[in-house]
Amino acid sequence: MSKRRSGDPTIKDVARLARVALMTVSRVINNQPSVRPATRKRVEAAIAQLGYQQNEAARQLKGQRARIIGLIVPDLSDGFFAICAHTIQRLARQHGFMTLVVASGRDAELEVEQAELMAKRMISGLLLVSSIQDPQPFHERLQRADLPMVAFDRPLAGLKTDAVLVENRAGAAAAVQHLIEHGHTRIACIGYDEEVYTIRERIDGYRGAMQQARLKPMVAAGLGQLDEVRAWLGRVLASKTPPTAIFTLNHRTSAQLYQALAERGVAIPGQVAVVGFDDFDLAPVLNPPLTAVAQAPAELAARSMHLLLERINRTAQGEFEEPAKILLPTSLVVRSSCGKHV
Amino acid sequence: MSKRRSGDPTIKDVARLARVALMTVSRVINNQPSVRPATRKRVEAAIAQLGYQQNEAARQLKGQRARIIGLIVPDLSDGFFAICAHTIQRLARQHGFMTLVVASGRDAELEVEQAELMAKRMISGLLLVSSIQDPQPFHERLQRADLPMVAFDRPLAGLKTDAVLVENRAGAAAAVQHLIEHGHTRIACIGYDEEVYTIRERIDGYRGAMQQARLKPMVAAGLGQLDEVRAWLGRVLASKTPPTAIFTLNHRTSAQLYQALAERGVAIPGQVAVVGFDDFDLAPVLNPPLTAVAQAPAELAARSMHLLLERINRTAQGEFEEPAKILLPTSLVVRSSCGKHV
DNA sequence: TTGAAAGCGCTAACAC
DNA sequence: GTGTTAGCGCTTTCAA
Numbered sequence: 011m012s013k014r015r016s017g018d019p020t021i022k023d024v025a026r027l028a029r030v031a032l033m034t035v036s037r038v039i040n041n042q043p044s045v046r047p048a049t050r051k052r053v054e055a056a057i058a059q060l061g062y063q064q065n066e067a068a069r070q071l072k073g074q075r076a077r078i079i080g081l082i083v084p085d086l087s088d089g090f091f092a093i094c095a096h097t098i099q100r101l102a103r104q105h106g107f108m109t110l111v112v113a114s115g116r117d118a119e120l121e122v123e124q125a126e127l128m129a130k131r132m133i134s135g136l137l138l139v140s141s142i143q144d145p146q147p148f149h150e151r152l153q154r155a156d157l158p159m160v161a162f163d164r165p166l167a168g169l170k171t172d173a174v175l176v177e178n179r180a181g182a183a184a185a186v187q188h189l190i191e192h193g194h195t196r197i198a199c200i201g202y203d204e205e206v207y208t209i210r211e212r213i214d215g216y217r218g219a220m221q222q223a224r225l226k227p228m229v230a231a232g233l234g235q236l237d238e239v240r241a242w243l244g245r246v247l248a249s250k251t252p253p254t255a256i257f258t259l260n261h262r263t264s265a266q267l268y269q270a271l272a273e274r275g276v277a278i279p280g281q282v283a284v285v286g287f288d289d290f291d292l293a294p295v296l297n298p299p300l301t302a303v304a305q306a307p308a309e310l311a312a313r314s315m316h317l318l319l320e321r322i323n324r325t326a327q328g329e330f331e332e333p334a335k336i337l338l339p340t341s342l343v344v345r346s347s348c349g350k351h352v
Numbered sequence: 353m354s355k356r357r358s359g360d361p362t363i364k365d366v367a368r369l370a371r372v373a374l375m376t377v378s379r380v381i382n383n384q385p386s387v388r389p390a391t392r393k394r395v396e397a398a399i400a401q402l403g404y405q406q407n408e409a410a411r412q413l414k415g416q417r418a419r420i421i422g423l424i425v426p427d428l429s430d431g432f433f434a435i436c437a438h439t440i441q442r443l444a445r446q447h448g449f450m451t452l453v454v455a456s457g458r459d460a461e462l463e464v465e466q467a468e469l470m471a472k473r474m475i476s477g478l479l480l481v482s483s484i485q486d487p488q489p490f491h492e493r494l495q496r497a498d499l500p501m502v503a504f505d506r507p508l509a510g511l512k513t514d515a516v517l518v519e520n521r522a523g524a525a526a527a528v529q530h531l532i533e534h535g536h537t538r539i540a541c542i543g544y545d546e547e548v549y550t551i552r553e554r555i556d557g558y559r560g561a562m563q564q565a566r567l568k569p570m571v572a573a574g575l576g577q578l579d580e581v582r583a584w585l586g587r588v589l590a591s592k593t594p595p596t597a598i599f600t601l602n603h604r605t606s607a608q609l610y611q612a613l614a615e616r617g618v619a620i621p622g623q624v625a626v627v628g629f630d631d632f633d634l635a636p637v638l639n640p641p642l643t644a645v646a647q648a649p650a651e652l653a654a655r656s657m658h659l660l661l662e663r664i665n666r667t668a669q670g671e672f673e674e675p676a677k678i679l680l681p682t683s684l685v686v687r688s689s690c691g692k693h694v
Numbered sequence: 695t696t697g698a699a700a701g702c703g704c705t706a707a708c709a710c
Numbered sequence: 711g712t713g714t715t716a717g718c719g720c721t722t723t724c725a726a
Contacts, residue, residue, distance in 0.1 A: 018472075020702090020703055020704085021703065021704065021705095022703075022704095030712075030713085031712065031713045031714075032703090032704080032705090032713085032714090033705080033706095033712070033713060033714080034711085034712060034713080036704070036705060037705095037711095037712085039704095040705085044711060044712085045711070045712085046711060046712090049711080049712080063472065064703090064704085065413075065702085065703050065704070066412075066472070066473055067409050067410075067412035067413040067474070067702085067703075067704090068409075068413055068702075068703035068704040068705090068718090069703085069704060069705080070408075070409035070412075070704095070718090071407075071409040071410055071413055071702090071703080071704070071705095071718045071719065071720085072703090072704055072705050072706080072717090072718055073705085073706095073718070074704085074705080078452075085438065086428075086434055086437050086438035086441060087431075087434050087435045087437075087438040087439075088434075089429075089431060089434070092428055092429050092430075092431070092434035092437075093429045095428050095429075095434075095437075095453070096427065096428035096429035096455050097429075099428060099453055099454060099455050100455060100457070103454070103466070108452050108454075108466075108469065108470070108473070109452065109453055109454070110420075110450050110451065110452055110453075111437070111441055111451055111452075111453040112441060112445070112450075112451070113438050113441050113442060115442070124445070124450075127450065128450070130360075130405065130408070131408060131450070132409070265633070265634055265637045266637075268637045269636060269637045272637075272639065291607070292607055292634045292638075294611060295607045295608075295610045295611045295614075295638065296634075296637065296638065296639070297614065297638070297639030362718095362719055362720085363719065363720065364719075364720095372696080372697085373696065373697045373698075374697085374698090374719090374720080374721090375696070375697060375698080375721085375722095376695090376696060376697075378720070378721060378722095379695095379696090381720095382721085386695060386696085387695070387696085388695060388696090391695080391696080406719090406720080407718090407719050407720070409718085409719080409720090410702090410718075410719035410720040410721085411719085411720060411721080412702095412720095413702045413703065413704090413718090413719080413720070413721095414701090414702055414719090414720055414721045414722080415702075415721085415722095416720085416721080695726105696725105696726080697724100697725080697726075698723100698724090698725080698726095699722105699723085699724090699725095700721105700722085700723080700724100701720100701721095701722090701723105702719105702720085702721090702722100703718105704717100704718085705716105705717095705718095706715105706716090706717095706718105707714105707715085707716090708713105708714085708715085708716100709712100709713080709714070709715090710711100710712080710713075710714090
C-alpha cells in the first residue's frame with residue numbers, strides 16, 4: 011500500500027508561498043547567483059516555513075546525480091574492510107552523501123555488474139577495492155560507466171583512476187629486516203591469495219629484503235586453511251633446517267599460525283619468531299603479543315574518500331585532472347613475538 | 353531517435369520497436385495480466401533486443417519504491433555488525449535490492465535522521481539495530497516514515513515492528529551455570545554499555561543464574577576502557593575474597609580482560625576462569641582458547657532479512673500482519689578458559 | 695485487450 | 711532578474 015507521500019511540499023508550494031515562479035525557487039536551491047537578495051530571502055523563508063526538501067527522484071530524472079556514493083569491497087566481514095567501510099560511510103554522511111555498499115565476494119563479474127547498477131542509479135562516485143585479476147573485459151565496462159572513481163588498497167592497473175595504496179613492499183621488507191636484525195637467517199614467508207595485488211607486493215618485499223641480505227627466500231603462499239598451515243608447519247619443523255622465524259602475509263594467517271604453533275607447543279619467540287602483516291585489535295592480546303606491520307585502514311579510507319570528493323567536484327565543474335596516486339606508509343608495531351633485539 | 357543523454361533505451365523505444373503503445377510495454381514490465389500472449393511475446397522480444405532496463409528515477413517519481421533496502425547499525429567496524437552487514441548485503445543483492453548502509457555511531461538522533469533520509473529516497477524497507485534509549489521523541493518519527501521495518505539484535509520497544517533477537521538472558525545464564533558447575537562460587541560479571549538492551553539482558557541472565565544458585569552477584573558494568581578493566585582487576589585481586597571466575601559481557605571486554613590478566617601474570621583458568629559473551633574468530637587463538645557464548649550474527653542477519661522481504665511483499669499487496677518476534681538461541685562453545693569439568 | 699493523455703517534481707533553455 | 715515552456719521516463723486514469 012504505497013500511500014503517496016504527497017504530504018511533502020514541492021518546489022511549487024514554495025513558489026506559491028513566496029509569490030515567485032518555480033524557476034526562481036530552483037535557482038535559490040541550486041545557489042545560482044542571478045537572484046536578487048530580497049527575492050532570495052523570501053524564497054528561503056518559504057522553504058524554511060514549509061520544511062521543503064528537494065525530491066531526489068525528480069532531480070535524477072533530469073539527469074542530475076544522486077547524492078550517493080558507492081562502495082565495493084571484497085568482503086565486509088573482514089575487519090580491515092569493515093573499518094574502511096565504517097570510515098567511508100561516516101565521511102560520506104558528513105558531506106551529505108548516502109552510501110551504497112556491496113560486498114563482491116571477490117567475484118570480478120559481480121563487482122562490475124554491481125558497479126554498473128550503481129551507475130544506472132546515477133551515484134556521484136564510486137570507491138572500489140577491486141577483485142579484478144584479468145583487466146581486459148572488465149575495465150572497459152567500468153570505464154564506460156563514466157563515474158568518478160577511486161580505487162583503494164588495490165590498483166586498477168591500466169585504468170585512469172585515482173588510487174590510494176599501501177606501501178606493501180616497504181612494509182614487508184621492514185618486517186623481514188627486523189627479523190634479520192634479530193639474527194634470523196632462515197625466515198619463512200607464508201600466506202594465501204597470492205594472485206591478489208597486496209599479497210604479491212608483500213611477497214616481493216619479503217624476497218627483496220631476503221636477497222639483499224643474501225638469504226634464501228622460502229615462500230609458501232597457498233595456505234588458506236588452518237589445516238594447510240598445520241600441515242606446512244609439521245613439514246618444515248621436521249626438516250633438517252627449520253625456519254627460526256616466520257613472516258605471515260596477512261592477519262588471518264597470523265592467527266592460524268599462532269593456533270598451529272600453540273597446538274604443537276612451539277614457543278614464540280623462543281623456538282620460532284613471528285612477525286605478521288596487518289595489525290588488528292586483538293594482536294596485543296595474543297600470547298605473546300604479535301609484532302605486526304600496521305596499515306591504517308581508517309586513513310586509507312579517509313584519503314580515498316577525500317580524493318573522490320575532489321574528483322566529484324572537479325567533474326561537476328567540467329574540469330579534468332590526471333589521476334592521483336597516493337601511497338600510504340606502514341609502521342612496524344614491535345611487540346614480543348619477535349624476541350628481544352640482539 | 354531523439355538524442356538522449358544516457359543512451360539507455362526507454363519504454364518508448366521498446367514500444368516503437370514492438371509496435372505497441374507505451375502502456376502495453378509498462379503492463380508487460382509490471383506483469384499485469386491483461387496483455388494478450390502474442391503481444392507480450394513481441395514486447396518481450398523488443399525488450400531483450402534493446403537490452404531495456406527500467407529507469408528507477410522515473411518509477412520513483414511516480415511514487416513507486418526503490419529496489420533498495422536500508423541498514424542502520426551502531427558501528428560497522430564492530431566484527432559482529434560487520435558480519436551482519438555482509439550477510440544482509442549479500443541476501444539483498446540476491447533478491448534484487450541494493451543496500452544503503454549507515455553507521456549511526458550509537459547516536460539516536462542521527463539514526464532517526466538517516467532513517468528519514470532513507471524513507472525520502474523511497475527505500476523498500478529498513479533493517480535496524482537501534483541505538484534509541486528514550487523512545488518517546490524518536491519512535492513517532494520512525495513510525496511516520498511508514499516503512500517496512502525489522503529491528504534486530506535490539507528491539508524497538510513499543511513500536512509495532514518485527515524483531516529478531518538473541519536469547520541474551522539464557523545465553524548468559526548458561527555461561528554462568530557452566531562456571532558454577534566447575535565449582536566456582538565467586539563469579540564476577542564485567543563489561544560496559546549497561547544502558548544497551550543486550551547488555552542489560554545479559555546482566556539479568558547472570559543475576560538470575562547466580563541467585564538461583566544462592567550466590568552473590570558481583571557486577572561491574574562500567575568498564576569500557578582497558579585501563580578501567582586493569583583498575584578493577586587490581587582492586588578485586590587485592591580483596592580478601594577475589595572472584596575465582598569472571599563472566600565478560602561482550603567480546604571487547606573479554607579481550608581487555610585477557611590482556612589485563614596476562615599483564616599481571618594471572619593464570620587462566622588456574623587462578624581465574626573466564627567465560628565470555630560473544631564468540632569471535634580469534635577466540636580459539638587466544639591463550640588459553642576462550643570459552644564463549646556464541647551468537648550467530650549471520651543467522652541473525654539472514655532471519656531479519658527474510659522477515660523484511662516478507663513484510664515488503666505483504667505491504668505491497670496491502671496485507672497486514674501482526675509483528676513477528678523471533679528469538680535465536682545461543683550456544684556455549686567450551687574451550688579451555690573455564691578449566692576442566694569438576 | 696489496448697491506447698492516449700495527464701502528470702509526478704524538477705531543471706535547461708529560452709523569453710521577457 | 712525573473713518567468714514560461716518543455717520535457718526527463720514512467721504509471722495512473724480513463725477512453726476506445
